[in-house]
Amino acid sequence: xxxxxxxxxxxxxxxxxxxxxxxxxxxxxxxxxxxxxxxxxxxxxxxxxxxxxxxxxxxxxxxxxxxxxxxxxxxxxxxxxxxxxxxxxxxxxxxxxxxxxxxxxxxxxxxxxxxxxxxxxxxxxxxxxxxxxxxxxxxxxxxxxxxxxxxxxxxxxxxxxxxxxxxxxxxxxxxxxxxxxxxxxxxxxxxxxxxxxxxxxxxxxxxxxxxxxxxxxxxxxxxxxxxxxxxxxxxxxxxxxxxxxxxxxxxxxxxxxxxxxxxxxxxxxxxxxxxxxxxxxxxxxxxxxxxxxxxxxxxxxxxxxxxxxxxxxxxxxxxxxxxxxxxxxxxxxxxxxxxxxxxxxxxxxxxxxxxxxxxxxxxxxxxxxxxxxxxxxxxxxxxxxxxxxxxxxxxxxxxxxxxxxxxxxxxxxxxxxxxxxxxxxxxxxxxxxxxxxxxxxxxxxxxxxxxxxxxxxxxxxxxxxxxxxxxxxxxxxxxxxxxxxxxxxxxxxxxxxxxxxxxxxxxxxxxxxxxxxxxxxxxxxxxxxxxxxxxxxxxxxxxxxxxxxxxxxxxxxxxxxx
Amino acid sequence: xxxxxxxxxxxxxxxxxxxxxxxxxxxxxxxxxxxxxxxxxxxxxxxxxxxxxxxxxxxxxxxxxxxxxxxxxxxxxxxxxxxxxxxxxxxxxxxxxxxxxxxxxxxxxxxxxxxxxxxxxxxxxxxxxxxxxxxxxxxxxxxxxxxxxxxxxxxxxxxxxxxxxxxxxxxxxxxxxxxxxxxxxxxxxxxxxxxxxxxxxxxxxxxxxxxxxxxxxxxxxxxxxxxxxxxxxxxxxxxxxxxxxxxxxxxxxxxxxxxxxxxxxxxxxxxxxxxxxxxxxxxxxxxxxxxxxxxxxxxxxxxxxxxxxxxxxxxxxxxxxxxxxxxxxxxxxxxxxxxxxxxxxxxxxxxxxxxxxxxxx
Numbered sequence: 001x002x003x004x005x006x007x008x009x010x011x012x013x014x015x016x017x018x019x020x021x022x023x024x025x026x027x028x029x030x031x032x033x034x035x036x037x038x039x040x041x042x043x044x045x046x047x048x049x050x051x052x053x054x055x056x057x058x059x060x061x062x063x064x065x066x067x068x069x070x071x072x073x074x075x076x077x078x079x080x081x082x083x084x085x086x087x088x089x090x091x092x093x094x095x096x097x098x099x100x101x102x103x104x105x106x107x108x109x110x111x112x113x114x115x116x117x118x119x120x121x122x123x124x125x126x127x128x129x130x131x132x133x134x135x136x137x138x139x140x141x142x143x144x145x146x147x148x149x150x151x152x153x154x155x156x157x158x159x160x161x162x163x164x165x166x167x168x169x170x171x172x173x174x175x176x177x178x179x180x181x182x183x184x185x186x187x188x189x190x191x192x193x194x195x196x197x198x199x200x201x202x203x204x205x206x207x208x209x210x211x212x213x214x215x216x217x218x219x220x221x222x223x224x225x226x227x228x229x230x231x232x233x234x235x236x237x238x239x240x241x242x243x244x245x246x247x248x249x250x251x252x253x254x255x256x257x258x259x260x261x262x263x264x265x266x267x268x269x270x271x272x273x274x275x276x277x278x279x280x281x282x283x284x285x286x287x288x289x290x291x292x293x294x295x296x297x298x299x300x301x302x303x304x305x306x307x308x309x310x311x312x313x314x315x316x317x318x319x320x321x322x323x324x325x326x327x328x329x330x331x332x333x334x335x336x337x338x339x340x341x342x343x344x345x346x347x348x349x350x351x352x353x354x355x356x357x358x359x360x361x362x363x364x365x366x367x368x369x370x371x372x373x374x375x376x377x378x379x380x381x382x383x384x385x386x387x388x389x390x391x392x393x394x395x396x397x398x399x400x401x402x403x404x405x406x407x408x409x410x411x412x413x414x415x416x417x418x419x420x421x422x423x424x425x426x427x428x429x430x431x432x433x434x435x436x437x438x439x440x441x442x443x444x445x446x447x448x449x450x451x452x453x454x455x456x457x458x459x460x461x462x463x464x465x466x467x468x469x470x471x472x473x474x475x476x477x478x479x480x481x482x483x484x485x486x487x488x489x490x491x492x493x494x495x496x497x498x499x500x501x502x503x504x505x506x507x508x509x510x511x512x513x514x515x516x517x518x519x520x521x522x523x524x525x526x527x528x529x530x531x532x533x534x535x536x537x538x539x540x541x542x543x544x545x546x547x548x549x550x551x552x553x554x555x556x557x558x559x560x561x562x
Numbered sequence: 563x564x565x566x567x568x569x570x571x572x573x574x575x576x577x578x579x580x581x582x583x584x585x586x587x588x589x590x591x592x593x594x595x596x597x598x599x600x601x602x603x604x605x606x607x608x609x610x611x612x613x614x615x616x617x618x619x620x621x622x623x624x625x626x627x628x629x630x631x632x633x634x635x636x637x638x639x640x641x642x643x644x645x646x647x648x649x650x651x652x653x654x655x656x657x658x659x660x661x662x663x664x665x666x667x668x669x670x671x672x673x674x675x676x677x678x679x680x681x682x683x684x685x686x687x688x689x690x691x692x693x694x695x696x697x698x699x700x701x702x703x704x705x706x707x708x709x710x711x712x713x714x715x716x717x718x719x720x721x722x723x724x725x726x727x728x729x730x731x732x733x734x735x736x737x738x739x740x741x742x743x744x745x746x747x748x749x750x751x752x753x754x755x756x757x758x759x760x761x762x763x764x765x766x767x768x769x770x771x772x773x774x775x776x777x778x779x780x781x782x783x784x785x786x787x788x789x790x791x792x793x794x795x796x797x798x799x800x801x802x803x804x805x806x807x808x809x810x811x812x813x814x815x816x817x818x819x820x821x822x823x824x825x826x827x828x829x830x831x832x833x834x835x836x837x838x839x840x841x842x843x844x845x846x847x848x849x850x851x852x853x854x855x856x857x858x859x860x861x862x863x864x865x866x867x868x869x870x871x872x873x874x875x876x877x878x879x880x881x882x883x884x885x886x887x888x889x890x891x892x893x894x895x896x897x898x899x900x901x902x903x904x905x906x907x908x909x910x911x912x913x914x915x916x917x918x919x920x921x922x923x
Binding site for chain 1: 617642647649658670
């Protein structure tokens with residue numbers, strides 16, 4: 001038993017290590033090489049070229065403003081929402097759950113596109129409406145700016161920041177505040193001197209995670225930044241490898257090295273902070289209930305703010321896309337627009353477009369096959385991390401969370417250096433391997449919480465009752481794991497169907513995926529086709545989610561009934 | 563069914579150090595009794611229980627349940643847990659959260675492939691016995707701590723095992739519920755006449771529930787006996803101190819006469835229960851706080867009549883807890899709540915020689 005376990009641990013370290021470290025090593029080697037065809041002849045030229053480019057300085061400034069601005073926005077909004085939900089008597093609290101979960105199902109690319117459709121300066125729907133009603137000379141808003149990027153990225157990172165801050169807020173020990181009140185501090189002083197400092201690790205963790213995500217973000221910079229010629233690191237990298245006649249993977253790798261180093265460092269800080277925040281905020285076990293602050297007159301206005309936010313985050317993007325996919329060209333919603341609506345303009349065209357059909361097929365395959373293989377690997381990794389607990393399993397844990405910090409486009413460049421040396425280059429398998437490598441933490445996390453939930457006694461008690469190990473596995477372990485397996489599969493499948501950042505680097509003619517095809521439409525300004533394909537993408541994700549949930553429920557029913 | 567444990571040892575390796583969880587344990591657990599393994603945490607009691615049930619493998623020795631050897635290093639026998647036909651109530655109850663009450667309790671019977679009708683009847687009977695009738699369809703997670711505990715008990719009882727094992731089953735309940743459940747458990751087990759091995763670190767639980775108590779320390783059995791024997795008549799200082807509150811006073815043996823052994827101590831000369839300790843050697847005198855009998859004022863000296871001063875007095879409801887200074891010693895005393903005493907009073911009290919216990923140093 002002990003032997004098979006350590007064998008399992010070491011082979012998993014090998015597999016996960018290969019998946020996560022291979023692109024990093026190749027990126028390092030690539031950054032010192034002369035070019036994809038001259039791999040192995042080492043030079044420092046690429047670093048010199050990359051870091052002395054006069055455009056580079058502006059890119060760094062833009063990136064810094066973009067990343068810090070959007071993270072501040074996301075964290076601030078998340079803090080505001082978490083406080084309202086956990087600590088006040090604001091009505092319709094279920095909305096907060098919706099805000100934190102649903103936006104994750106809307107792909108970042110489509111969310112960015114919908115804002116471009118609303119607020120672009122030439123024919124953004126909202127701009128057109130405002131111009132008409134206020135009879136303005138020019139469009140009042142221009143989303144194609146650094147501010148536009150910050151706004152959209154901030155909204156996109158809001159759910160993840162909320163998911164970190166809200167639990168900390170919920171488990172906050174209210175007696176800490178109460179004692180501050182007893183010693184004479186008012187509500188405001190208590191908030192500033194006690195509540196926020198105690199929550200600081202969680203707030204910082206949310207901020208840092210937002211920084212890592214916006215640093216890696218490609219959807220917003222490409223859809224909103226590029227048309228306004230605002231370049232950040234992600235699009236700067238993309239330009240090097242996708243535009244022009246001679247893509248320079250060496251220079252891209254050299255720039256990517258600093259992005260990767262920053263992201264990995266930040267993730268280490270993030271993990272230290274989350275460990276800290278778990279230590280900081282603890283609930284006393286008995287009769288715990290946080291005190292609720294009465295909002296009184298502010299109740300309805302604050303509720304409207306939350307309502308507006310959920311509308312912007314959830315309803316608006318889908319409605320705008322759907323509307324755009326039905327009208328022949330960009331127009332203000334009106335009676336005429338509605339009379340012109342038809343499936344024929346874009347939906348039929350997309351369904352007859354071979355490139356779009358191929359991308360639909362490819363993404364569906366990657367979603368289903370990728371998630372299944374990814375979950376299979378995650379089950380073993382999570383088992384070793386949670387149940388084996390040796391030094392080797394600690395190494396596995398660190399390895400498997402490393403890829404959490406990987407900016408997709410940079411790792412894509414690393415994988416490119418690798419796949420070019422293999423027959424996997426330009427196949428769907430290259431994408432599949434890359435996807436699993438980058439999104440492994442999303443599979444491991446729900447499964448390790450499922451394993452944590454299965455106390456050793458549950459298993460032992462079945463043995464004592466006379467059940468064989470096999471029966472125990474079938475009747476106790478598997479049914480308890482099913483919810484974890486289902487959510488891991490859903491997470492991975494939806495991520496894979498929408499995957500953009502890695503795919504823009506790795507996908508080649510014949511292996512286009514949905515997000516890449518959508519990006520092509522965006523670059524060509526084909527908004528109608530884009531929206532139709534985008535809605536199809538959301539439908540595929542939703543169908544996969546529903547199917548996985550049904551299969552999970554069915555499985556549980558059969559097993560639970562004995 | 564009798565359980566015989568012979569020469570069982572078990573080592574753990576943790577951070578480069580070897581920990582002796584069980585150190586050559588020999589123990590016979592008599593049939594149809596409630597037998598308790600009592601000891602401080604880390605003394606090896608749970609390890610011993612898990613060796614009996616087969617969830618841990620000892621390093622050496624032999625374990626016999628009834629006539630069957632279930633584990634033997636020498637004979638290379640190791641019966642897997644599921645073939646030992648025992649039952650166990652876990653500290654965490656280990657109620658399976660994805661099943662309802664019926665399925666949890668029916669599980670041991672389903673595993674034994676009994677016909678559905680029989681299973682239904684037996685589960686119903688057992689649930690009635692633990693007073694959970696009507697809870698069959700309830701999801702296991704929708705139960706209170708006390709109810710979960712009773713489901714765990716029902717699951718252990720349902721297949722009518724020869725031996726049932728308890729691993730600190732009450733430690734997750736709050737104080738009041740623990741007291742009620744303790745009484746309930748005593749009633750259930752009393753009716754069943756079953757062999758039960760019960761592990762706990764709570765001495766009251768052990769005293770209330772057991773027919774026999776074995777006290778463990780550092781992987782060894784220190785003493786085995788009935789609750790009264792352990793409480794009044796312990797053989798060692800450790801057991802006397804562990805099983806209840808005790809004043810432990812250094813003493814020297816002066817004489818033996820008839821039923822009594824006389825010792826000299828900081829309290830003066832005290833007559834004790836007879837113990838054959840050589841005259842002139844050191845011993846520890848153990849007096850429990852509740853056996854100090856008070857009379858007001860100072861009395862003339864006599865057999866085990868002592869004079870002292872009340873140094874502190876705390877009212878705890880059912881009694882006063884006082885500290886009495888006698889000579890160079892300070893004794894803890896439990897005093898009747900209606901005693902008219904205050905701090906600084908001179909008091910005199912007597913201790914029955916039968917309650918003065920001598921144990922080796």
